[in-house]
Amino acid sequence: MATRAILWQRLDLPGHEAAQLVETDAGHRLAGTAVFVHDAQPCRLDYVVTCDVRWRTVAARVSGWVGGTGVDVAIAVDPQGRWWLNERECAVVAGCFDVDLNFSPSTNLLPIRRLSLPIGEAADVRAAWLRFPSFALEPFDQTYRRRGPAAYRYESATGFSADLDVDDVGFVLRYGDVWRAEATG
Numbered sequence: 743m744a745t746r747a748i749l750w751q752r753l754d755l756p757g758h759e760a761a762q763l764v765e766t767d768a769g770h771r772l773a774g775t776a777v778f779v780h781d782a783q784p785c786r787l788d789y790v791v792t793c794d795v796r797w798r799t800v801a802a803r804v805s806g807w808v809g810g811t812g813v814d815v816a817i818a819v820d821p822q823g824r825w826w827l828n829e830r831e832c833a834v835v836a837g838c839f840d841v842d843l844n845f846s847p848s849t850n851l852l853p854i855r856r857l858s859l860p861i862g863e864a865a866d867v868r869a870a871w872l873r874f875p876s877f878a879l880e881p882f883d884q885t886y887r888r889r890g891p892a893a894y895r896y897e898s899a900t901g902f903s904a905d906l907d908v909d910d911v912g913f914v915l916r917y918g919d920v921w922r923a924e925a926t927g
């Protein structure tokens with residue numbers, strides 16, 4: 743795999759997102775831009791998530807704006823599994839492997855690739871969840887169940903669940919009634 747890209751349409755409110763996944767010597771880089779409406783305000787969020795070769799998050803950055811408010815968030819994970827949010831340790835998510843960007847379907851790819859579940863198997867994941875619009879980093883319990891070669895069931899601690907259809911890379915092509923892919927390449 744060299745480089746793959748995807749464009750999603752948000753189905754529950756106005757918005758789009760484009761993302762690109764690049765294989766690097768050190769692992770993987772997931773970068774994208776989400777443009778959507780939140781509380782009648784336009785939003786633009788650019789992000790870059792860096793993972794090691796085993797698909798564990800090592801860094802993430804989110805920048806942009808929500809209405810008239812600027813956003814600039816830097817996340818780092820040290821070799822001991824400690825997470826840092828804007829240079830302040832965030833002990834509540836220590837030991838997590840995946841960042842989950844609350845506003846994006848892109849980061850579902852991370853546990854899907856990292857777990858590489860056989861069909862019929864499930865795994866519980868505790869992700870470091872970057873909440874939107876507060877941009878706080880919190881632990882977030884999730885379950886991924888692989889239902890077929892390109893199908894997963896996602897369930898979160900909030901009670902939300904969705905069927906996910908994915909491509910051969912792990913990009914979500916359909917995320918319940920919330921997102922759908924418009925183009926891949």
